[in-house]
Amino acid sequence: MAKPIKKKRIAVPEQDPKARIHNFDEVALGYTFELAKEEASRCLQCPYNFAPCIKGCPVNVNIPGFIKKILEEDIKGALEVIHETNSLPGITGRVCPQEEQCEMNCVMGKLGDKVNIGKLERFVADYAREHGIMPETKIAPKNGKKVAIVGSGPSGLTAASDLIKMGYDVTVYEALHEPGGVLIYGIPEFRLPKDIVKYEVKYLKMLGAKIETNVVIGKTLSLYDLTKEYDAVFLGTGAGTPKFLNLPGVNCKGIYSANEFLTRINLMKAYKFPEYDTPIKVGKRLAVIGAGNVAMDAARSALRVGFEEVYILYRRTREYMTARQEEIHHAEEEGVKFMFLVSPVEFIGDENCNVKVVKLIMNKLGEPDLSGRRRPEPIPGSEFALEVDAVVFAIGQRPNKVLYQEVPELKTTKWGTLVVDEKYRTTMPGVFAGGDAVRGEATVVLAMGDGKRAAKAIDEYIRTGEWPKEINQKTF
């Protein structure tokens, strides 16, 4: 029976921009059951072996499969379909760049709008969480083998979940006081409510994972302590060391890394100071240097803590911004201002060294660089001053070297990322790595994909004991 095709996407209710810049509540409110069914009905139900959405997903969620279950009003079924390959749907449904992945080649795109897969996934996770629906999870009998996971971000949590299901005894070590890694300290509440991360962590604990917070591997315990005690180790330590530009005045007060700014706000709840003890300084104007997702997170958080005017300063042009469309759109709606083709050259502070001015230089775009993007070239004599009360650097992060400092066996690349082969094996036998620690900076779902594949490789290694003589470096 032919059904009429709905070309337009069902809109997702959102908080009004004017209201939401005064709170940290989630921006996108998500589909109701009725709206979700309506959006689900737009899916053409491509067959499993053909569906471009499944191929576009880094963890290959059976997307038509779970959408069909929504139509059948079987949310538990939908959740179980997702959980076959993705144990963190409440998170991926919110932070995945679906437009570049599952939704990119959606066949509906040829007839109208692509199916809103992200928001449907989110609906399933949220509905299940709110109604106490849990997936039936098959856990293999305990096999007596132990695996340590270092870092409780997306790659670590995914690896832990898969290994638990295979029957391993899994312990996750986290340096901070709260598990979740970048999901907790980095991504703001209004984009990913912390209760959702906590729920996913709780679920993992329910499956039997042990989570040890306040343990810094490389300090509290060494990697050697772990390799002695465990049959295998997975390093999902992320890319947590912020980059600064060593310009005059860069250490003026009021200049932060995005990590510090976001950690104070997200993890430490500085927006509730003095009820919470961690402060954040609020002024009139804040400038964010950089134009990726982290930059948008910092800019939008700045508005919410009370900055009146927030600028994104970017050295290239609009089309080169690396942030997701949705984030840029939300930032613009909220009043974030964008300045393109500018680079900072100096920071000037007042008599107490509080930053007051960022001196910028105009760029023009030159020849493409190695990344294929046209290189910004400063225009001599074009310097000008922008008055500011705070500056946030969001120009990228490198892997944290604390873990590797005293482990010469672990080879790293010139970018500081860990060398691994296609099975996520590092240069140290029994030690695997994935996520931003091997990629530099990527996305939550790519890190989850790594965690998944690494879990498989760890299982194979523990069962066979095989380790190659040489590690053939995989490039990401």
Added chain:
Amino acid sequence: MFEIVDKKVLAPNIKWIRVKAPLVTKNAKAGQFIVLRLHEKGERIPLTLFKWHKEDGTIELVFQEVGKTTYELGSYEPGDKIMDIVGPLGKPTHIENYGTAIVVSGGVGAPIGYAVTRALKEAGNHVVSIIGFRNKQYVILEDEFRKVSDELLITTDDGSYVRKGFTTDVLKEYLANGGKADYVFTVGPVIMMKLIADITRKYGIKTDASLNPIMVDGTGMCGACRVTVGGEIKFACVDGPDFDAHQVNFDELLTRLTEYREEERLAMDRYVKGVH
């Protein structure tokens, strides 16, 4: 949760506590620190490690009540629990047998000065400890220092105990009188460390200073603790806390430490008024 098992008041507003933190003791070394968070709403603050005991899994901390968090910690009694403690953090102080080593500690820099003195002594150095305090009331850890030092030189700013003068005066006199010094370690107020570095620079004595900037995570993630050393940006929490004192931009450190002065006052007022 980390239980406080013992507590003493060493001087006005300076307290000593012993806390159960077995994992911290496993790999701890002199010069390292911990980060603690008192409770769900607490901030993360670094405190230096005074002593640690693998046998019973306890650590000893000495701290001065200067702001809301340290006052609140000072109100904790044995049996009370600290929500989070992570450590040991930072690189341990580099210890070798230099010959004669001078450790200059000021005020509540003394606990870390003690740990380093002990380690230098164990490595075979002839250790001269110079410890300075505001006045007699504030003299702490004297007996501890005596046990691990070959020579102990105490001074007070106002002369109410042993002698009058700053640690810088003592070091200057020691060196002027031909005292031997192959290495100097200094920890305490930023101004003091800066002046100590100025003195030893003239004599060309290798000098390390243990820095105490504002920190959040303490694991190299945020950069709040960045300092300029030899013109480069370093993170005190992972690249330090010890740096070549002759290369450190102490003035910048001093300024950066004042970043949250207003907020600290606000939090403190609120705490004193009992709003928490």
